Amino acid sequence: MNxxxxxxxxxxxxxxxxxxxxxxxxxHPPLADKVRPNGYGELSVDFADPQAVMLLNQALLKLFYxxxxxxxxxxxxxPVPGRADYIHALADLLATDNGxxxxxxxxxxxxxxxxxxxxxxxxxxxxxxxxxxTEITAEAITAANHIVASNPGLQRGIxxxxxxxxxxxxxxxxxxxxxYQAVLCNPPFHASAEEAAAGSQRKVRNLGLKxxxxxxxxxxxxxLWCDGGERRFIGRMIDESVAFADRIVWFxxxxxxxxxxxxxxxxxxxxxxYEVRIIEMAQGQKQSRFLAWTFLPEAGRAQRLxx
Numbered sequence: 001m002n003x004x005x006x007x008x009x010x011x012x013x014x015x016x017x018x019x020x021x022x023x024x025x026x027x028h029p030p031l032a033d034k035v036r037p038n039g040y041g042e043l044s045v046d047f048a049d050p051q052a053v054m055l056l057n058q059a060l061l062k063l064f065y066x067x068x069x070x071x072x073x074x075x076x077x078x079p080v081p082g083r084a085d086y087i088h089a090l091a092d093l094l095a096t097d098n099g100x101x102x103x104x105x106x107x108x109x110x111x112x113x114x115x116x117x118x119x120x121x122x123x124x125x126x127x128x129x130x131x132x133x134t135e136i137t138a139e140a141i142t143a144a145n146h147i148v149a150s151n152p153g154l155q156r157g158i159x160x161x162x163x164x165x166x167x168x169x170x171x172x173x174x175x176x177x178x179x180y181q182a183v184l185c186n187p188p189f190h191a192s193a194e195e196a197a198a199g200s201q202r203k204v205r206n207l208g209l210k211x212x213x214x215x216x217x218x219x220x221x222x223x224l225w226c227d228g229g230e231r232r233f234i235g236r237m238i239d240e241s242v243a244f245a246d247r248i249v250w251f252x253x254x255x256x257x258x259x260x261x262x263x264x265x266x267x268x269x270x271x272x273x274y275e276v277r278i279i280e281m282a283q284g285q286k287q288s289r290f291l292a293w294t295f296l297p298e299a300g301r302a303q304r305l306x307x
Contacts, residue, residue, distance in 0.1 A: 008282045010088040012126075014064045015081035018042070019056075028059035053077050065125040068150045072143050075115040080122075085281050086254065086290060087123045090184060093250060093279060093292055097301040103181070104128050106305075109248070111169060111185040111237070112136075113160065115143035119184055124157040131158045132180075134173045138162060169240045174247060181304060184290075185253040187233040231260045234291065238267050245295035249304050252279075252292040261291065268293050 009016055021043045025032040031045075034052040038044040045052040054071065060080045061067040071077065091102045106129040110119045113133030120131035135141050141162050148154045161173045174180070234253050241251045255261060261278060268276050273293040281288045294301060 009081060010085045010281070012088045012091075013081060013084050015060070015084060019044075024056070024059040024063055027063035028055065031055040031059045050077070061121065065122065067121055067125065069116075069121070069147055070150070071116055072139070075140070075143065078114070078116050078118045080118065082286075082288070083118045084122050084126075085288075086184065086186075087119060087126060089279050089281055089290065090123075090182060090250075090252060091127060093252070093277070094181060094305065097249070097298065098305045099302075102127060103305045106130070106181045107132070107179065109134065109170075109174070109180050109183045111183060111253075112187065113140075113144060114186075115140040117144040117147050117158070117160075119186075120158045121147070121154075124154065128157070132173070133158065133160045134163045135160070136163045136166065167236070169237050170244050170248075171240065174244060178247065179304070180248045182250045183248055183252060185234075185237065187230045187237075187253055230254075230256060231263065234260070234264055235267055238264065238271055238293070241293070242271050242295070249296060249301050250292055250294050252290050254288065254290045256288070258287075258289070261289075264291060 021031075021035050025035060034045045034049065034055055035043050036045070045056055047053060050073075054077060057071075057077060057080055058069050061069045090108075094106065095102045104127055106127070108120075108123060108129050108131050110131055110133045113120060113131075113135055115135075117133055120133050123129045123131060133144060135144065141160050144160050148158050148160070163169075163173050165172045170183075234255065237251065237253060241248070255264065255278075265276060272295070274295050274297055275293065277292045279290050279292060281290070296304070
């Protein structure tokens, strides 16, 4: 099924409306072999075909950001338009501390950047921000480093660090005397492997596919689930953020399950966060949001953006 004609993406999101397959195949010719008329007679790709989705992502990143991108088999393939929305909404959040102007001299940490490294790629391309991406597996770091090395100039804007402490979020990857204007995170959604498998089967049913159909929404276990799911993961972020309150201006994380927000807000109140915001985002019929918190007052935040 093709992308809807009108998506309420962020106004600065480059991915508005239907996919322009003529432009996409011109930017990345291998995609052409996967483009076919769908059930409505419109050009599309088979979103259940992992190779088609990979080629579509490569074309999107080449056309809109002039990026070369590849991903090892078995890793999570990100929806590029939705990922861009988080970057643009984060830019708006930082602008509130900078007189309404989006700051460019910014250091951002991406907790769990994945092998795809998608947030640093888009954030650096759109705003010139410097990124530190963290991951817990050497394989994901290697894959992300390969993407960075495949794009001249990116090594000055994106660096990657392996988190060697299984239960740590910031400790060990935020180095001494480092300061960040923001942290972003797309935490593991599910609480167990069984829950992740059930979620995949729901996607199969929603796409109207057979149960044994190969999935384009794969992913390594640490990308899909962790003990306690996103509620516990973000809770760990909150607990640990207190120790980094003067080194990171805004902590943010996607929250997929809206019902997790009340408990997380209570936890932030107990942690004595100075300000908490819930930033709503919408992509088509899907509603998403990220939770943002800071321990710094307005004047302190503004000063950190005027280094």
